Amino acid sequence: MAHAYTPGLKVTESARLRRERRLPLRGDVLVAPGDAVAPDTVVARTELPGNVQTINLAAKLALDPARVPGALTRPLGAAVKRGETLAEGKSLFGLLTQRAAAPVDGTLESVSAVTGQLILREPPIPVVVNAYVRGVIAAVLPREGVVVETEAALVQGIFGVGGETFGAIRLVTTSPDQELLADRLTEAHRGAVVVGGCYVSHDTLMRARQLGVAAVVVGGFDDRDLRQLLGRDLGVAITGSEEIGITLVLTEGFGRIPMADRTWRLLAAHDGEQASVSGATQIRAGVLRPEVVIPRSRQAGGSAEPPAGTGLEVGSLLRVIREPYFGRIGRVVELTPALKELDTEARVRVTTVEFADDRTRAVVPRANVELIEG
Amino acid sequence: MEIRPENIRSILATDCGSTTTKAILIERRDGQYRLVVRGEAPTTVESPFEDVTRGVLNAVREVEELAGRRLLDGERILAPQNGSDGVDLYVSTSSAGGGLQMMVSGLVLQMTGESAQRAALGAGAIVMDVIALNDGRRPHEKIKRIRQLRPDMILLSGGTDGGDVKRVVEMAEILSAADPKARLGAGYELPVIYAGNQQAVPLVRECLASRTALSVVPNLRPTLESENLRPARDAIHELFMEHVMAHAPGYKKLMTWSPVPIMPTPGAVGIIIEKIARRDRISVVGVDIGGATTDVFSVFQGVFNRTVSANLGMSYSVSNVLAEAGIENILRWVPFPVEEVDLRNRIKNKMVRPTTIPHALEDLVIEQAIAREALRLAFEQHKALATGLKGVQTERTISDIMAQTESGTTRVDLVNLGLLVGSGGVLSHAPRRAQAAMMMIDAFLPEGLTHLAVDSIFMAPQLGVLSTVHERAATEVFERDCLIRLGAVLAPIGGGRPGQACVSVELRGTAGATVEARVPFGEVARLPLPAEGRVRLTARPERGFDLGQGKGKPLTAEVMGGVVGLIVDARGRRPFALPAPARQRIARLRAWNRAMDLFPRDV
Numbered sequence: 001m002a003h004a005y006t007p008g009l010k011v012t013e014s015a016r017l018r019r020e021r022r023l024p025l026r027g028d029v030l031v032a033p034g035d036a037v038a039p040d041t042v043v044a045r046t047e048l049p050g051n052v053q054t055i056n057l058a059a060k061l062a063l064d065p066a067r068v069p070g071a072l073t074r075p076l077g078a079a080v081k082r083g084e085t086l087a088e089g090k091s092l093f094g095l096l097t098q099r100a101a102a103p104v105d106g107t108l109e110s111v112s113a114v115t116g117q118l119i120l121r122e123p124p125i126p127v128v129v130n131a132y133v134r135g136v137i138a139a140v141l142p143r144e145g146v147v148v149e150t151e152a153a154l155v156q157g158i159f160g161v162g163g164e165t166f167g168a169i170r171l172v173t174t175s176p177d178q179e180l181l182a183d184r185l186t187e188a189h190r191g192a193v194v195v196g197g198c199y200v201s202h203d204t205l206m207r208a209r210q211l212g213v214a215a216v217v218v219g220g221f222d223d224r225d226l227r228q229l230l231g232r233d234l235g236v237a238i239t240g241s242e243e244i245g246i247t248l249v250l251t252e253g254f255g256r257i258p259m260a261d262r263t264w265r266l267l268a269a270h271d272g273e274q275a276s277v278s279g280a281t282q283i284r285a286g287v288l289r290p291e292v293v294i295p296r297s298r299q300a301g302g303s304a305e306p307p308a309g310t311g312l313e314v315g316s317l318l319r320v321i322r323e324p325y326f327g328r329i330g331r332v333v334e335l336t337p338a339l340k341e342l343d344t345e346a347r348v349r350v351t352t353v354e355f356a357d358d359r360t361r362a363v364v365p366r367a368n369v370e371l372i373e374g
Numbered sequence: 375m376e377i378r379p380e381n382i383r384s385i386l387a388t389d390c391g392s393t394t395t396k397a398i399l400i401e402r403r404d405g406q407y408r409l410v411v412r413g414e415a416p417t418t419v420e421s422p423f424e425d426v427t428r429g430v431l432n433a434v435r436e437v438e439e440l441a442g443r444r445l446l447d448g449e450r451i452l453a454p455q456n457g458s459d460g461v462d463l464y465v466s467t468s469s470a471g472g473g474l475q476m477m478v479s480g481l482v483l484q485m486t487g488e489s490a491q492r493a494a495l496g497a498g499a500i501v502m503d504v505i506a507l508n509d510g511r512r513p514h515e516k517i518k519r520i521r522q523l524r525p526d527m528i529l530l531s532g533g534t535d536g537g538d539v540k541r542v543v544e545m546a547e548i549l550s551a552a553d554p555k556a557r558l559g560a561g562y563e564l565p566v567i568y569a570g571n572q573q574a575v576p577l578v579r580e581c582l583a584s585r586t587a588l589s590v591v592p593n594l595r596p597t598l599e600s601e602n603l604r605p606a607r608d609a610i611h612e613l614f615m616e617h618v619m620a621h622a623p624g625y626k627k628l629m630t631w632s633p634v635p636i637m638p639t640p641g642a643v644g645i646i647i648e649k650i651a652r653r654d655r656i657s658v659v660g661v662d663i664g665g666a667t668t669d670v671f672s673v674f675q676g677v678f679n680r681t682v683s684a685n686l687g688m689s690y691s692v693s694n695v696l697a698e699a700g701i702e703n704i705l706r707w708v709p710f711p712v713e714e715v716d717l718r719n720r721i722k723n724k725m726v727r728p729t730t731i732p733h734a735l736e737d738l739v740i741e742q743a744i745a746r747e748a749l750r751l752a753f754e755q756h757k758a759l760a761t762g763l764k765g766v767q768t769e770r771t772i773s774d775i776m777a778q779t780e781s782g783t784t785r786v787d788l789v790n791l792g793l794l795v796g797s798g799g800v801l802s803h804a805p806r807r808a809q810a811a812m813m814m815i816d817a818f819l820p821e822g823l824t825h826l827a828v829d830s831i832f833m834a835p836q837l838g839v840l841s842t843v844h845e846r847a848a849t850e851v852f853e854r855d856c857l858i859r860l861g862a863v864l865a866p867i868g869g870g871r872p873g874q875a876c877v878s879v880e881l882r883g884t885a886g887a888t889v890e891a892r893v894p895f896g897e898v899a900r901l902p903l904p905a906e907g908r909v910r911l912t913a914r915p916e917r918g919f920d921l922g923q924g925k926g927k928p929l930t931a932e933v934m935g936g937v938v939g940l941i942v943d944a945r946g947r948r949p950f951a952l953p954a955p956a957r958q959r960i961a962r963l964r965a966w967n968r969a970m971d972l973f974p975r976d977v
Contacts, residue, residue, distance in 0.1 A: 051514050051517075051518060052513070052514045052517045052518075052551050052552075053513075053514050054513035054514065054517075054547075054548070054551075065540070109551065110547075110550075110551070112543070112544075112547055114539070114540060114543045114577055115540055115543055115544045115547060117513075117544065117547060119547070119551050158726050158727070159722075159726045222715055222718070222719060223715075223718035223719050223721070223722040224714070224715050224718055226722070227718075232697070233693070233696060233697035234693060234697070234722075235685055235691065235693055235694030235697040235698070236685055236690065236691055236693065236694055236725075237690070237693070237725050237726060253719075253722075253723045253726060253727070254718070254719035254720075254722040254723050254726075255716075255719040255723070281726075283690060283725065283726060283728060321723070321727045321730055322723070322724075322727070322730040322731070322732075322733055322737070323720065323733065323734060323737055324733060324734050324737075325733075326723065342732075342733055343733065343734050343735045343974075344732050344733070344734070344735050344737070344738040344805055345805035345806065345974055346731065346732070346738075346803070346805045348731065364733065365730075365731055365733055367729055367730055367731045368730045368731065368733055370727070
């Protein structure tokens with residue numbers, strides 16, 4: 001196979017980003033190409049079909065199912081209010097009249113002469129989609145949504161939870177290897193995207209949520225705390241729809257891991273600027289990583305969407321992504337073509353890395369390094 | 375095109391997996407079919423390529439280079455073979471794009487619901503949900519669920535022939551109200567197979583024919599006492615080709631390259647496992663542990679079953695193994711102290727970076743501990759579904775009623791299991807074969823005498839589809855190049871005190887050489903076997919221990935050779951238990967690891 005290393009996460013100062021904003025079902029697009037949009041501009045809306053209620057009229061009216069269609073007091077397609085009579089039937093030689101009332105507001109959809117069931121559809125549920133990032137409408141997908149384009153700085157994280165949000169970036173630690181502590185958070189951070197260093201605990205995250213912080217971006221977090229946050233063990237990395245009142249983006253992984261210097265410097269350079277953040281992560285086909293998007297103040301210039309990495313070569317900046325050197329950053333000094341036997345006795349392709357902090361060297365499987373891409 | 379097996383000199387077979395497309399080249403040499411080379415390339419179903427044939431061509435190009443012969447003419451497979459160019463036959467399987475995802479429904483969850491599930495799983499599908507009248511959900515909840523799922527296909531069953539019509543129609547009405555949409559391609563109708571009470575067919579048609587692509591096949595549960603899954607399975611395969619594959623990117627082209635229908639990958643694996651069981655007249659269990667899912671196949675009493683544990687795997691789903699097994703069950707296999715916080719973080723880091731591999735030996739040990747639990751859980755799920763028919767009226771005595779025995783007990787009978795085959799990276803690529811053997815033994819806990827093997831490079835899917843048109847080529851390659859025989863495990867049933875006499879074993883080779891051993895309770899021994907050929911085993915359990923012949927009764931059997939040997943596992947069965955105190959547990963694990971020469975050093 002051509003590539004044995006993991007393509008890295010994007011951390012770039014300037015790129016032209018396109019974000020597709022689609023409705024779950026067809027509906028109306030509310031903006032036109034060229035329109036300037038803010039993160040909270042509603043760009044499209046639709047109505048999801050309402051939930052369906054089944055009502056066993058044969059049982060309720062004590063009728064043979066074949067007689068149920070004739071017992072309806074309103075035609076199919078009619079709108080009914082909760083409590084309104086839907087059907088009636090006579091029993092005991094016509095002396096008793098039984099009535100069935102609508103349990104909810106809705107529309108009569110269908111009735112069966114075999115089962116005696118009536119299907120009542122509840123009113124549609126409105127759904128809107130916002131622009132998510134500040135930018136310009138680059139394209140309209142008729143009746144489905146839009147593509148928003150923006151010139152922005154981009155930081156991709158490795159894992160996140162919580163949905164899309166936006167706010168001003170606020171650095172609250174002084175270095176990338178400091179823990180984000182609760183006592184550094186204040187009322188001033190309400191609605192902000194708080195950037196910490198190497199770690200945040202569950203307690204600190206709860207403090208941030210209590211203060212109304214929009215998002216927290218840090219190096220690492222403990223899985224034990226994630227379990228507490230979600231109320232369950234996360235089985236498969238498909239996230240983004242959790243309703244936890246805050247968005248969390250991890251730039252490095254699980255545990256206490258200093259934020260990569262490059263990521264830290266980029267976020268620090270934009271302290272105070274507005275950013276859009278998404279915690280959505282999906283690590284199966286069609287990988288989706290969480291992100292921090294910081295639109296530039298002037299929407300002009302910039303390169304296209306950051307290109308895919310060119311591959312691992314001598315001099316490449318990388319991060320080791322598995323024990324025993326997990327989280328350490330260095331440069332490739334040698335790419336040995338021959339397979340090498342590891343401590344496990346597995347024979348694999350390796351690279352020699354010189355670590356940035358102490359200049360020591362180590363031989364690491366290529367599968368266990370990740371390029372740091374710009 | 376008619377395929378005449380005697381004319382086939384060379385075969386190219388591909389399996390389009392969700393991440394990798396694997397190609398193998400088989401040639402007839404000196405009258406024997408053998409694997410020549412294997413190539414692989416990333417699968418190209420997703421953007422930016424969106425054409426599965428790109429990945430197939432790339433994998434075949436690698437085969438061309440390795441074999442040093444021409445197989446492609448531009449972007450076409452050369453067939454038939456002409457001189458040293460081209461091949462006589464091309465076949466393929468596919469699980470790309472998430473494989474075949476189905477929803478099934480029945481009236482009663484434990485009866486027609488389970489039969490429908492067995493039919494879909496046996497055909498190679500992932501069952502996303504089973505909807506039944508008694509599944510505990512209210513009708514509107516069922517409708518909501520059906521709408522969310524977006525399956526490739528729905529199998530609707532329910533009722534025995536001549537039985538209740540009204541309830542079957544009620545399920546059809548629920549389906550109709552949900553107006554389900556197909557996963558791939560919004561522009562085509564969702565295929566629905568009806569395999570229920572045949573008297574309800576006209577009413578089901580009335581309900582569903584205008585909204586779905588409805589096919590009607592014979593009832594999969596014509597009576598309570600019988601199951602007829604074949605017509606439903608055949609219909610699933612046919613519709614998989616006609617609807618699902620035809621809408622997946624590039625498959626229309628791929629289908630024209632092969633005279634044999636493209637088959638869902640697990641369906642093809644099932645075929646080869648079934649053939650081996652029938653040929654050797656043994657019960658077989660096969661397991662394939664992947665990054666996202668684990669499939670288990672079994673043939674007991676001639677009945678084939680397959681289950682897929684959609685969220686048990688070693689990379690994408692590794693965190694779900696932790697969630698389902700619990701941290702204590704993983705830690706019980708680790709022979710050194712580990713902090714829970716550290717283990718949890720390691721597992722999550724593997725989930726978010728699924729392609730990494732163990733670097734340190736301790737990391738490998740932890741990964742293999744997780745694999746034991748993933749395999750155990752997948753096998754538990756298999757045992758629960760591979761059952762006799764439930765709801766069958768049997769004559770019961772008063773004592774049966776008092777004992778609350780019920781129909782539908784599992785077909786999985788570990789004492790009669792003849793062969794256990796493992797495949798998937800963590801088993802096939804374990805640095806020492808003994809590690810693969812111990813992972814399978816600890817997870818499946820075979821009893822009596824069971825042979826063990828691993829699939830060297832996971833060729834079973836290609837060989838399964840090949841076996842439908844050329845059984846000889848498929849089985850020859852399976853035996854010679856695909857299976858690596860590890861040896862066998864001998865495990866007495868029963869419990870005792872550590873150190874108490876348990877079993878004595880004698881192995882006699884064809885040349886007359888004899889190996890003898892006495893293995894006390896609580897210990898494991900590894901006795902050498904020849905790599906090929908057979909030896910005669912005589913095993914004598916102590917009173918209170920059973921090798922499948924009855925307590926204290928000796929077992930005499932032929933044992934096939936293998937690279938690991940004969941593993942005498944006297945750690946106990948029914949129950950198998952590890953000491954609860956950590957210090958004792960770790961001491962036992964270390965002793966077993968040393969006895970098995972499992973790792974290069976003590977961990």
